[in-house]
Amino acid sequence: MPNCCIVGGGVIGLSIARELAGRGRSVTVVSRDTLRKSASWAAAGIFPAQPRDTLTDYNGTPIERLTQYSDRLHEQWTKSLLEETGIDNGFRRCGSLAIATTEETVSQIQADEKKWERLRVKHESLSPTDLSDIEPALHGTVITRQIRRAFYLPDETQVRPPRHLAALRSACLTRGVEILDGHHVQNFEFDSSRIVAINTKDQKSTLRSICADQFCVAAGAWSEQLLQKLDINLPTKPWRGQILLHKIDPGMLRHIINFGSGLDYIIPRDDGHLLIGSTIEDAGFDTSTTPSSLYRLNKIAGEILPDVIANEPVSSWAGLRPGSPDGLPTVGRIPSADNAWLATGHYRSGFHLSTGTARLVSDSMCGIPTEMQLDAFSPVRAGLRGTICQTK
Ligand SMILES: Cc1cc2nc3c(=O)[nH]c(=O)nc-3n(C[C@H](O)[C@H](O)[C@H](O)COP(=O)(O)OP(=O)(O)OC[C@H]3O[C@@H](n4cnc5c(N)ncnc54)[C@H](O)[C@@H]3O)c2cc1C
Numbered sequence: 001m002p003n004c005c006i007v008g009g010g011v012i013g014l015s016i017a018r019e020l021a022g023r024g025r026s027v028t029v030v031s032r033d034t035l036r037k038s039a040s041w042a043a044a045g046i047f048p049a050q051p052r053d054t055l056t057d058y059n060g061t062p063i064e065r066l067t068q069y070s071d072r073l074h075e076q077w078t079k080s081l082l083e084e085t086g087i088d089n090g091f092r093r094c095g096s097l098a099i100a101t102t103e104e105t106v107s108q109i110q111a112d113e114k115k116w117e118r119l120r121v122k123h124e125s126l127s128p129t130d131l132s133d134i135e136p137a138l139h140g141t142v143i144t145r146q147i148r149r150a151f152y153l154p155d156e157t158q159v160r161p162p163r164h165l166a167a168l169r170s171a172c173l174t175r176g177v178e179i180l181d182g183h184h185v186q187n188f189e190f191d192s193s194r195i196v197a198i199n200t201k202d203q204k205s206t207l208r209s210i211c212a213d214q215f216c217v218a219a220g221a222w223s224e225q226l227l228q229k230l231d232i233n234l235p236t237k238p239w240r241g242q243i244l245l246h247k248i249d250p251g252m253l254r255h256i257i258n259f260g261s262g263l264d265y266i267i268p269r270d271d272g273h274l275l276i277g278s279t280i281e282d283a284g285f286d287t288s289t290t291p292s293s294l295y296r297l298n299k300i301a302g303e304i305l306p307d308v309i310a311n312e313p314v315s316s317w318a319g320l321r322p323g324s325p326d327g328l329p330t331v332g333r334i335p336s337a338d339n340a341w342l343a344t345g346h347y348r349s350g351f352h353l354s355t356g357t358a359r360l361v362s363d364s365m366c367g368i369p370t371e372m373q374l375d376a377f378s379p380v381r382a383g384l385r386g387t388i389c390q391t392k
Contacts, residue, residue, distance in 0.1 A: 003028070003211075003214070004026070004028070004216065005028045005198060005214070006028070006215075007030050007031075008217065008220060008223075009029050009030075009179060009181065010038040010039060010040035011038075011043075011164070011168070012220070012343050013031070013218035013343075014029065014168040016218060016343060016358045016362060017029045019358040019359060019361075019362040021172060021176060021177045022175060023362065026176065027172075027175075027177045027178070028177070028179075028210060029179045030185055030198065031179070032183065034181060035162075038319070039221060040220075040351065042161075042317055042319020043161040044158075044243060044267055044277050045159040045164070046096075046352075047071060047157040047158070049096065049116075049121050050068050050072075050119075050121060051120045052122065052155050062373070063328055063329075065372060066329075066356050067353060067356075069359075069371070070352055070354065074159070074355050078091040078159075081167040085174070087163060089159050089167050090164070091157065091158075091164075092157065092158055092159075092270070093154075094156070095152065095153060096153045097134065097135060097256070097258070098150065098151040098260075099149075099259055100148050101143060101147055101148060104260065105260030106148050112261060121153065122155055123152065124151060124153075124154075125151055128145075128147050131147065134152055137252055141304055141305075141306075143303055164351070182202050184202070186200060188215075197209045197211045214339045214365050215339065215340045215341070216340070216341040216361060216365065217334070217340070218344060220236075220344060221237070221321065221323075222236075223236045223322065230336050230337065231336055234342075234345075236324060236345055237323040237324075238285055239323045240280075240283040240287065241278040241318060241321055241348075242277070242289050243278055243317055244301070244316045245313060245316060245317075246274040246301060246313050247274065248274050248308060250272040252272070259300070264300055274301065276300055287318045289318050321346075321347050321348055322344055322345050322346060328376065329343070329344065329345045329353060330378070330384070331360060331361060331377040331378075332374045332379060333364065335379060335380055341365055359371070360372060
C-alpha cells in the first residue's frame with residue numbers, strides 16, 4: 001500500500017487523511033500552524049439548503065452537484081464520526097430564514113429563489129406574520145418592520161467547525177494517521193517526474209525530510225506559495241472573514257438568519273452561543289479583527305436582539321478563505337508530478353465541500369473511478385487558462 005502525505009491540516013487535509021486511512025493507507029498530515037490559525041477553525045459552519053430528494057440524482061452545474069454530493073455525505077460522516085470518536089460535531093438541520101430589507105438584498109434573494117426552484121430546494125415565502133410565528137424572537141423587531149421579502153428554508157444546516165475538526169483529528173489518530181503540527185513545508189524533492197519527499201522546518205528550525213509514495217497539497221489560502229515550488233502558478237487569494245460571538249439564552253433564536261444572499265448572517269448554537277458574520281476583505285494574510293467590522297456585526301445582531309448589544313461579546317476572530325480566480329475549488333492531479341494531487345480554493349464553502357472533496361481525491365489517489373467528474377475543478381480547466389503557468 002502506498003504511503004500518503006497530506007500538506008495542510010485544515011478541514012480539507014484532515015478529511016482526505018481520514019478517508020485514505022479508512023481505505024488502509026498509511027497517512028501523514030503535515031501542518032504548519034495550530035488549527036486555530038486555519039480558515040477551517042474560523043468558519044461559521046453553514047451548509048446552505050440543498051435538494052434532499054435522495055431518489056433523484058444530483059442536478060445543476062458541476063459545483064452545485066459537488067455541493068449536493070458533499071451535503072449528503074456530511075449526514076453519514078456526522079454519524080460515523082460520533083461512533084468513532086464520541087464527539088458531536090453540532091450538525092443540525094435547524095433551517096434558515098432568508099430576509100431582505102433593502103433593494104439590493106431583494107434582488108439577491110430573487111436570484112436565489114430562481115436557483116432554489118431550478119435545483120428543487122425546499123423553500124417557502126413568508127409574510128411578516130409568518131416570520132414572527134416561525135421565529136418569535138423576531139416579533140416587533142426593526143427587521144420585521146422593514147421586511148420586503150422573506151423565505152423559510154427548512155433544510156439549511158449548521159455544524160460547529162471546532163468540534164467537527166476535533167472529531168476529524170481524533171478519527172484520524174484512531175485510524176493511525178500521523179499528524180505533524182508545527183511543520184512548515186519548504187520544498188519538494190523530485191526524482192524525475194515523481195515527488196519523493198517534502199522538506200519541512202519545525203518551530204525549532206529543525207529540518208526534516210518526509211518521504212511518501214503520493215502527496216496531496218491542501219494548504220488553503222497558502223497554497224499558491226507552496227505550488228510555486230512545483231512551478232505551478234495558481235492564484236489563491238486570502239479573503240478575510242471576521243466573526244463576532246455573543247451568548248444568549250439557549251433556544252431564544254432557533255434558525256440561521258441570512259440577510260440577502262447570506263453575506264451577513266446570524267447562527268444560534270444549541271448552547272446559546274450566537275455567531276454573527278461576516279466580512280469579505282482583501283487584507284493579505286492579516287488575521288486580525290477590526291473595530292469597524294465588529295461594530296457593524298454587533299449592530300446586525302442588535303437589530304434582531306436589541307438586548308444583545310448591551311452585553312459584551314464573548315469573543316471575535318478572523319480567518320482567511322482560500323479564493324480562486326473563477327470562484328471554483330481546484331481539485332485533482334497536479335500536472336507537474338506523476339504522484340501529486342491538489343485540493344484548494346474552496347473559498348466560502350470549504351467546510352460544506354470537505355466530504356465530497358475528500359471522497360473524490362481519495363478515489364483518484366487510489367486509482368478508483370470517481371463518482372463525479374473532476375474536469376470542472378482541474379488545475380488546467382478553461383476558467384484558469386492564462387493563470388496556470390506550469391513550467392516543470
Ligand atoms: C469567517 C469565515 C466563515 C466561513 N464560513 C463558512 C461556512 O459557513 N461554510 C463553509 O462551508 N465554509 C465556510 N468558510 C470557508 C471555509 O472555512 C474554508 O473554505 C475551508 O476551511 C478551507 O479549508 P482548507 O483546509 O483548504 O484551509 P485551511 O483551513 O486554512 O487549512 C490550511 C492548512 O494548510 C496548512 N499550511 C499552509 N501552508 C503550509 C505549509 N507551507 N506547510 C505546511 N502546512 C501548511 C495550514 O497550517 C493549515 O493547516 C468560512 C471561512 C471563514 C474565514
